[in-house]
Amino acid sequence: MSIPFYVSPEQVMQDKAEYARKGIGRGKSSITLEYRDGILLMAENPSSLSKIGEIYDRIAFAGVGKFSEFDQLRKVGVRYADVKGYAYSRDDVRARALANAYSQAMGDVFTRELKPLEVEVIVAEVGDPELAGHEHNTIYRIQFDGSISDHENFCVIGGLSDELGSFLQSRYQPSLPLGDAVTLGRTALERAANGRSSVPPQNLEVCLLEKARIGRKFRRLATDELNQLLAG
Amino acid sequence: MRFSGFGGAYEGSSFGEMLEIDHPHMRVDWSELVPRHGGQISVPHGTTVLAFKFSEGVIVAGDRLATEGYRVASRDVQKVYATDAHSMIAIAGAAGPAIEMARLMRIELEHYEKIEGEALELDGKANKLSQMVRANLPAAMQGLVVVPLFAGYDLRRRQGRIWKFDVTGGRYEEAEFECTGSGGLYARESLKKLHRNDAPKAEALETAIQALQNAADEDRGTGGIDTVRGIFPTVIYCSERGIEQAGEDEIASAFQRIVRRDRDEREGARA
Numbered sequence: 001m002s003i004p005f006y007v008s009p010e011q012v013m014q015d016k017a018e019y020a021r022k023g024i025g026r027g028k029s030s031i032t033l034e035y036r037d038g039i040l041l042m043a044e045n046p047s048s049l050s051k052i053g054e055i056y057d058r059i060a061f062a063g064v065g066k067f068s069e070f071d072q073l074r075k076v077g078v079r080y081a082d083v084k085g086y087a088y089s090r091d092d093v094r095a096r097a098l099a100n101a102y103s104q105a106m107g108d109v110f111t112r113e114l115k116p117l118e119v120e121v122i123v124a125e126v127g128d129p130e131l132a133g134h135e136h137n138t139i140y141r142i143q144f145d146g147s148i149s150d151h152e153n154f155c156v157i158g159g160l161s162d163e164l165g166s167f168l169q170s171r172y173q174p175s176l177p178l179g180d181a182v183t184l185g186r187t188a189l190e191r192a193a194n195g196r197s198s199v200p201p202q203n204l205e206v207c208l209l210e211k212a213r214i215g216r217k218f219r220r221l222a223t224d225e226l227n228q229l230l231a232g
Numbered sequence: 233m234r235f236s237g238f239g240g241a242y243e244g245s246s247f248g249e250m251l252e253i254d255h256p257h258m259r260v261d262w263s264e265l266v267p268r269h270g271g272q273i274s275v276p277h278g279t280t281v282l283a284f285k286f287s288e289g290v291i292v293a294g295d296r297l298a299t300e301g302y303r304v305a306s307r308d309v310q311k312v313y314a315t316d317a318h319s320m321i322a323i324a325g326a327a328g329p330a331i332e333m334a335r336l337m338r339i340e341l342e343h344y345e346k347i348e349g350e351a352l353e354l355d356g357k358a359n360k361l362s363q364m365v366r367a368n369l370p371a372a373m374q375g376l377v378v379v380p381l382f383a384g385y386d387l388r389r390r391q392g393r394i395w396k397f398d399v400t401g402g403r404y405e406e407a408e409f410e411c412t413g414s415g416g417l418y419a420r421e422s423l424k425k426l427h428r429n430d431a432p433k434a435e436a437l438e439t440a441i442q443a444l445q446n447a448a449d450e451d452r453g454t455g456g457i458d459t460v461r462g463i464f465p466t467v468i469y470c471s472e473r474g475i476e477q478a479g480e481d482e483i484a485s486a487f488q489r490i491v492r493r494d495r496d497e498r499e500g501a502r503a
Contacts, residue, residue: 105235
């Protein structure tokens with residue numbers, strides 16, 4: 001039996017983090033931002049496999065990186081939410097608890113498994129003005145190592161998250177109408193699109209959590225509607 | 233891949249199956265709760281629900297009364313539920329298991345839609361419900377019978393569709409209308425005379441109210457319109473645009489038109 005070389009824990013963690021960052025960096029970015037009537041989630045995504053999904057009445061999910069990994073996270077999130085809502089009430093399903101559960105699970109994979117997750121995810125919850133204590137929007141970002149942060153106004157995950165974040169910082173205004181918010185998001189994504197000047201609407205995946213909807217507030221925008229918004 | 237903290241071994245897209253495998257303590261087996269030999273348990277029962285087609289799709293309606301033997305258990309129970317954007321369930325029978333079935337059906341459809349990224353076909357939804365009714369058979373044999381109606385708008389075939397079920401999970405598609413519950417027979421007689429598949433929405437609403445009133449008139453278990461307490465039947469339309477619930481004003485004025493017409497006819501006959 002050969003004796004394995006000693007590698008310091010710091011080195012192991014560093015290597016894993018570098019590996020994960022590289023994987024995530026290869027993918028495209030995804031933007032989540034608050035607009036006047038709710039929360040907008042958008043990503044450049046020419047494929048038919050979704051990067052954004054509905055978790056529960058007021059909660060949406062966005063993932064970047066390795067599709068199979070973040071889609072699996074999305075599915076366990078849906079199961080978690082539906083079981084919780086069935087056991088208690090629909091209003092008991094909250095983004096914070098789910099984001100925490102993601103953080104635990106992703107952190108666990110990072111420390112225990114040889115290969116870390118090459119993903120970053122967003123859990124966004126739109127506020128409900130009718131429910132006391134649930135009025136505010138919340139946006140959580142969970143990184144490959146399980147580190148979790150909450151964000152106001154907007155949040156970018158994926159390859160060029162820092163660069164796009166500072167771009168949005170300079171342009172973002174609170175209470176933007178939907179059309180302006182979508183246009184701003186697209187402009188930001190175009191900056192990330194490696195010199196290509198325009199991202200055609202059919203390559204954009206855009207979903208909303210609309211405050212005013214009754215019950216399930218998640219809605220996926222069709223390309224026609226997106227065209228109209230971008231033109232107007 | 234398993235994630236710590238999320239538990240669960242189930243990887244499919246059915247909520248019911250997931251409960252069975254990962255959370256068996258949350259599944260209710262009604263047959264276990266009922267005394268097996270002799271002895272009847274008395275539980276509230278829902279009474280009359282109906283569904284029929286009209287020009288834009290389907291309409292489903294139900295009264296609001298739940299009875300326990302000869303007593304009123306509740307005056308404003310809900311028996312008609314939207315299960316997703318294009319389907320509805322109406323329940324009659326033992327209220328507890330029936331309402332639970334409607335709730336589970338809604339979660340089941342929503343769960344599938346979220347996991348898979350697209351909704352089930354209307355046929356698939358009806359089939360799912362038939363499995364749920366069949367699973368309730370042991371409880372039904374002990375008196376907790378649940379017989380739902382399922383209706384919705386089929387976006388592929390561009391038409392409204394209606395199914396009825398029997399306790400074994402048998403699933404029968406109806407071409408025009410269907411009623412179930414203790415007052416179902418009387419509602420059916422009414423629908424037989426009044427119903428047209430191409431009726432406009434306003435006429436369809438009147439037909440539904442008329443049929444429910446007819447059932448309430450003949451069957452002690454069916455509730456009528458309670459103007460004193462302001463309790464109205466539930467009426468839900470489903471068309472290509474989705475689900476739409478009739479407002480109380482709409483129902484009240486349809487009811488008044490029916491009453492006025494009835495009175496005019498009686499007075500006309502006397503004159």
